Amino acid sequence: MAEEFGDAVNVLFVEVQGADDGKVEHFCLDKKWMGTSAMWTTERPFNVEARGIPHFALLGVDGEVILFGNPISLHSKIEELVQEQLDVARKGPEDLPKSLKKSWKSFQGGNYADAIEKAQKVVDKGEEDAEYATGLVADIEKRAAGSVDRASWLMDSGRLVEVEDLLDDLEGRVEGMEDLHARVLAMKETLESDDMKAERDAAKALAKIEETLHKDGLKARNVDRKLEKLVEKYAGTKCAERAKHLLDVVTR
Amino acid sequence: MKTPAITALFVGGALAAATASTEPTADTVEVGSKPSYSFRQSVLNGQGLQSLADLKGKPTLVDFWGTK
Numbered sequence: 001m002a003e004e005f006g007d008a009v010n011v012l013f014v015e016v017q018g019a020d021d022g023k024v025e026h027f028c029l030d031k032k033w034m035g036t037s038a039m040w041t042t043e044r045p046f047n048v049e050a051r052g053i054p055h056f057a058l059l060g061v062d063g064e065v066i067l068f069g070n071p072i073s074l075h076s077k078i079e080e081l082v083q084e085q086l087d088v089a090r091k092g093p094e095d096l097p098k099s100l101k102k103s104w105k106s107f108q109g110g111n112y113a114d115a116i117e118k119a120q121k122v123v124d125k126g127e128e129d130a131e132y133a134t135g136l137v138a139d140i141e142k143r144a145a146g147s148v149d150r151a152s153w154l155m156d157s158g159r160l161v162e163v164e165d166l167l168d169d170l171e172g173r174v175e176g177m178e179d180l181h182a183r184v185l186a187m188k189e190t191l192e193s194d195d196m197k198a199e200r201d202a203a204k205a206l207a208k209i210e211e212t213l214h215k216d217g218l219k220a221r222n223v224d225r226k227l228e229k230l231v232e233k234y235a236g237t238k239c240a241e242r243a244k245h246l247l248d249v250v251t252r
Numbered sequence: 253m254k255t256p257a258i259t260a261l262f263v264g265g266a267l268a269a270a271t272a273s274t275e276p277t278a279d280t281v282e283v284g285s286k287p288s289y290s291f292r293q294s295v296l297n298g299q300g301l302q303s304l305a306d307l308k309g310k311p312t313l314v315d316f317w318g319t320k
Binding site: 008011040044048065071146 | 307
């Protein structure tokens with residue numbers, strides 16, 4: 001399924017046997033499961049009426065539960081429903097007015113500013129689709145703000161390799177959305193400043209170590225020594241803190 | 253970035269699994285429900301994921317598994 005859908009599907013694994021985050025991270029590194037876009041948590045966001053594990057819930061593009069049960073016995077059904085949801089994402093919900101199709105297309109393409117401009121025109125006309133268009137504008141604004149918030153989180157946690165591409169991408173997507181665009185430009189300026197050189201260098205060094213860990217798992221050669229060196233060389237940076245955490249996970 | 257070996261992860265989870273915790277820690281949802289949840293701690297590889305709402309726009313597979 002992953003080969004078929006790739007990044008088009010979010011995958012969130014929820015550990016429900018009481019392991020702490022460090023154990024889950026250690027376990028995933030050991031199995032070489034990291035380095036994908038799958039996410040992992042020990043917090044159970046909700047329950048479904050299913051016995052034993054593994055079990056799953058499939059959420060549609062609007063966040064609604066559309067299927068749950070055993071992921072192995074329902075594998076084909078999951079694939080079928082995921083495909084349906086990808087179609088919804090591309091074409092829009094069944095009740096999407098024709099007047100908002102172009103806005104939706106821009107929205108799904110990640111061009112938030114253009115999507116809002118197109119939907120706003122429908123709002124301004126004040127015709128029968130205006131109410132739907134108002135809701136769509138709100139959804140687009142929320143999604144755009146969420147993307148900028150995530151960039152901000154990446155910056156704050158020293159994940160500068162990841163944030164660089166995201167900011168380049170977002171700069172165009174939110175152009176015309178004054179506040180969000182200003183936040184993106186401010187982050188880019190900070191990222192490129194001389195003050196951030198040590199953080200940038202540390203981030204690149206840590207990304208290399210993580211790549212090796214993801215590929216070779218806990219048997220990666222000298223990974224603990226490499227992490228120790230990074231912690232020492234870039235002491236005081238956010239990446240050094242992350243490297244220290246990773247060292248704790250690797251050696252636990 | 254692709255998400256390779258998700259099927260293998262399911263199988264891995266199955267092999268590692270015993271039984272699910274019987275103690276409910278969150279609301280039980282049905283088909284048609286729209287669960288909401290804000291994460292209290294950082295989600296591993298979540299790239300700043302704050303809540304389930306952040307996952308809207310793509311289908312989301314939530315897989316309940318165990319490390320034991």
